[in-house]
Amino acid sequence: MRYHNTYVKLDTRLYNRQLPTPLNNPRAGHFNTQVAEQLGWADDDDLMARWVEIIGGHYVPTEFAPLSMAYAGHQFGQWAGQLGDGRGLLMAQVIDNNDQLQDLHLKGSGLTPYSRMGDGRAVLRSTIREYLCGHALINLGIPSSNALGFVVSDTPVRRERIEAGAAMMRVADSHIRLGHVEWIASFAPDLLGEFTDYMIDTYYPECRDSASPVLAFLESVVTRTARMIADWQLIGFAHGVMNTDNLSITGSTLDFGPFGFMERFNPAWINNHSDHSGRYAFQNQPAIGHWNMNTWLPHFMRLTQAGVTRDSLADCLSVYEPTFMQHYQIGLCQKLGLPHQSASLTLAFEFLTLLEDNLLDYTNSFRSLLALVAPTDFPYEQQLLETMLTELNAEALEVWQDWSTRYLTFIGQQIHLTKQQTIESMRTNNPVYVLRNSMAQHAIDAAEQGQFEEVARLFELLSTPYIVQDIATDLDSRPPMPNAPQLPISCSS
Template identity: 80%
Template sequence: MRYQNTYVNLDTRLYHEQPPTPLDNPRAGHFNTPLAQQLGWADDDELMARWVDILGGQYVPTAFKPLAMAYAGHQFGQWAGQLGDGRGLLMAQVLDNNDQLQDLHLKGIGLTPYSRMGDGRAVLRSTIREYLCGHALTQLGIPSSNALGFVVSDTKVRRERMEAGAALMRVADSHIRLGHVEWITSFAPDLLSEFTDYMIDTYYPKCRDSKAPVLAFLTAVVERTARMIADWQLIGFAHGVMNTDNLSITGSTLDFGPFGFMERFNPAWINNHSDHTGRYAYQNQPAIGHWNLNIWLPHFMRLEEVTRDGLSDCLAPYEATFMQHYQQGLCRKLGLPHEKDSLTLAFEWLTLLEDNLLDYTNSFRALLGLIAPDEHPYEQQLLATMTAELDQKAQKVWQDWSISYLAQIELVSFEQAINDMRAHNPVYVLRNSMAQRAITAAEQGQFEEVNRVFNLLADPYQVQDIATELDSTPPTPNAPQMPISCSS
């Protein structure tokens, strides 16, 4: 691998260098071979031979420089003070085959100075969920951390019950969070200028060409965050815990706790059972993204070149960027151009889904069975299943809407419409029930289901022979949702 360990060269107040605390008897869970090839890991015989030892914390390659990052954050809208990597270490930074800087971050490695009341460990169920979700979002085309692999061990970890300890090597284009800047301005304000320069030079070098590089950098973070959250909304993904310490400066999805992919469409869906007020409900994610950035930006007022008006200008593009990206994406999901009539149809369609609690993923994909049934037998069956759930009143709404929709489709390139719909409406997302079946088998020492789901999600926009009926079956309407908490 091409190592580029630069974070370790920053001021030592920003991190704590330490090795991982080994797990007992680590064993292979799953390994992401395509990602290993992208990183250059697959070209190193030692790394390939000892990947279980490395992820289990029993061996640290010489080129690795493990450290725990310090950061702070606002959690559920409240200042939480110092946080930091309480169970993870940034092990190394490398350039991948695309010359993209990637962080290798080992999660579940034991206590650090930032562990607070935690035990520094991760359990198998949450590790599998994060492993599969990062993979799922990446293959869906949404900026996200991914993972090289995970191991399970004989180390026992207590959560609601005793569970098997596990560790995961997370790969992300950055692990710098909004909370890093919050920590600096609270505990080491003299580092803000140096750290801002590092963020710009490392992650946003093109901003150096601007007359005001810092403001250009801040605007770019705002716009990337808006596009990321628009991507979440379009695919039906709910992060579940959008604290400022869980948002990356690069606009890539980071930290998978109580996440979920929308099944029965309900914009007020709360997927985190600890979120009693619904702060992080699916429909609130765009507003929370804005709130987090609005909390983050004023910290840069300490820099001489930054003014309050300048920061206001940086935040201003958020709403327009989000709305344009979301509306364009929504029209593509329907195979229509981004224009007023298309948006009217799109929002009528979402209302139909919400009023009848139809499955979000299946219903969008089913529209291929409406406009080109002969080419899409699978989608034709989805359409039949969907319409069978509609009562008489809803059937009339559906018939009226479908007539208007087909009339709009006739005005556009049919081939382009089909291509857009296939490319933006997945057949498969990581439903909670899918993840749970893989977890249940893995807790019995059987990882075949993890592998099957991993392979299924590797090509989510194509109908696959390895799929089962359960992979596309939503819960019954109004069924109690599977409780997903921050406990991991």
């Protein structure tokens, strides 16, 4: 691998150098050969032979430079003070085969100075969920962390019950969070200029060509965050804990806890059972992204010599809403195979209303429209469509008939897109499979009995989520019953 450990060269107040605490008897859970090839890990025989030892904390290659990061954050809207890597270590930074910087971050590595009241460990349940979700989002085309692999061990970890300790080597384009800047502003303000330069030079070098590199950088972070959250909304993904310490400066999805993919469409859906106020409900994610940016940006007011003023920061923030709206609206039209125009958006929002009023499955309903447009070409989608229609009462069926007639008429009148272009847009923007909570739980139940075949099957299934696959089971596309209790997902992991 091409090592490029730069974070360790920053001011030592920003981190703590340390080794991982080994897990007891680590064993292979799953290994991501695609990521290994991307990193160059697959080209190193020693790394390949000892990957379980490395993730289990028993072996640290000499080229690694393990450290735990200090950061702060706002959690559920309240200032939480110093946080930091309480159970993770930035093990190394490498340049991958795409010439992109990637962090290797070991999650579940043991106690650090930032563990607070925690034990520094991760459990198998949450490790599998994060491992599969990062893989799913990447293959859905959404910027996200991924993972090299995970291990399970005999180390007991107490959460609501005693569970098996696990560890995962997370791979992300950055582990710098909004909370890093919040920590600096509160505890080491003299580092803000140096750290901002590091963020620009490392992650946004193109901003150096701007008349004001700092402002260009800030606007880029705002833009990427808005686009990421629009992607979440389009695919039906709910992060669950959008604290400022859980958002990356690169606009990539990071830190999966009580996440979930929308099943029965309910915009007010709360997937985190600890979110009693619904702050991070699905429909609130765009507004929370704006809130986080608005909380983060003022810390740069100290950089007056870089041209930062209150008005210039307001200008940076002002791009958030139009960026989100444009990206979301274009994506919504693409899901219907329509050009981006007001008539298309009217049809799209009417379809969402139909889904909400009847608690229809989000993923299946959008995918089923392929059978409406091309009935003989999509037998799997025809089954989805028939199932959807059986869930509509007489009044809802009339609404559907009216909407589908106008939708097909609109497609037939199109001059911007051919029918084949419409179908291709729908096929590539509406997945067949997402990681439903029931799917993940089924894999977890088997893994807790020492069986990882279901993890491997889901990993393969989610590698090509836009294609109907023979390895799929009924569970992979079956939503819960309407108004059925949701599987509670907590922050404990």
